[in-house]
Amino acid sequence: MASTVTTEPSKNSPASSRPGYGQLLRTRGAWTFLLPGFAARQPFAMLTISIVLLVQHTTGSYGAAGATAAVTGLSMALFAPYSGRLADRYGQRVVLIPGVLVHVLSGLTLTALALTDAPLWALFAAAVPTGASVPQVGPMVRARWGVKLQGSPLMSTAAAFESVTDELTFVVGPLLATALCTAVDPAAGLVTEAALTLLGGLLFAAQKSTQPSVTLDGHARVEHASALRVPGVRVLIVAFLGIGAVFGGMQVSLAAFTESISEPGLNGVLYGVFAAGNMLSGVACGAIAWKVAPQRRLVVGYAALALAASGLWAAHSVLLLAGLGLLVGMCIAPALITGYTLVESLVPAGARTEAFTWLTGAVALGQAAAVTVAGQLEDRFWVGAGFLVPMGGTLLALTTLAALRSQLVPPRVTKVVTRGAAHREPVAIGEM
DSSP: OOOOOOOOOOTTSGGGSOOOHHHHHTSTTHHHHHHHHHHHHHHHHHHHHHHHHHHHHHHSOHHHHHHHHHHHHHHHHHHHHHHHHHHHHHOHHHHHHHHHHHHHHHHHHHHHHHHTTOOHHHHHHHHHHHHHTOOOHHHHHHHHHHHHTTTOTHHHHHHHHHHHHHHHHHHHHHHHHHHIIIIIOTTHHHHHHHHHHHHHHHHHHTOGGGSOOOEETTTEEOOOOOGGGSHHHHHHHHHHHHHHHHHHHHHHHHHHHHHHTTOTTHHHHHHHHHHHHHHHHHHHHHHSOOOSOHHHHHHHHHHHHHHHHTTGGGOOSHHHHHHHHHHHHHHHHHHHHHHHHHHHHHSOGGGHHHHHHHHHHHHHHHHHHHHHHHHHHHHHSOTTGGGHHHHHHHHHHHHHHHHHGGGGSOOOOEEEEEOSTTOEEEEEOOOO
């Protein structure tokens, strides 16, 4: 009879420690990529609102502003996954440095064209490379955590921490962009975005020691299968489109609302309240040791998000809109965190950067569609009509998740174990 050997982790191992932010941040080498990564991802939160405010100022149309921002977002959504795949295959640094340079040059070109009253088609032409070259720093940081914490229960804490970091950028970014565009110059937001991209992107690219390896056993290159082949990733992409619809709809509609009450400076404040709710709930999610399956948490989170977003269009005061925005923001973080956590169990390590960029691209695509539709609604109907977009996007995402959540359950993995001489048995090692 074969004997069974059980190995328990030591008390000092990550697997046996209680996950927490303090323990996560003590991970050796983490700060070498966290600090430059934070600086490099800051421009991502500034780009859309900076384009909307600049183009609306030069054209007088939220529809034109939303369309230009949408071209940027669509371009990013289409190219981001390929950027992630190239980073998995050739290394993050190889992809990041040329991407940063292209983004800076094309962003400054877009700014110059807008200031010189160039036709809309010219703005679109400059918006394409601006969006296509947006540095995918967030997914790259998440991939580095995957290398550092492989097999550790701290991975869910890392996912929460990254969501909090993302949302902190969405608190600071829109406030900074709005302040620059309204108090300094309409072009100041995009110029600052370009400068931060250049500085933060190059500093992050310089951290070579923490980037994921691109070789197997130091010799042969890993064979890469696309993350899009995983059914659960496709479901998450649709779900994240709904989150993008919230971001895009909120940005355009809040700008239109504050403009209608002659208080454009409140735009950044209201959007900051929305993002702060997201950040605070992200902090809370990372501190909870969840016992509910992530697939169920995702559906419940989207149900709450859809319910909260459904009341935005009826808000007609600053205080009510701030309260609803805070509530909507608090519902986004659990959905984002759970989605990114599921990637760790659904996708092989060699394709995770690509998987993360598919999700980031889905947010950008949803945001692109949302700013276009919301801009048209604000131009053609009543002030606040653009808030119908977050409601519609989250309801569609919730319906998809409810129907296809079985695709989010990782398959059981079997491992062949040798028991004695010439005797092998398949042993289930459980669901991840």
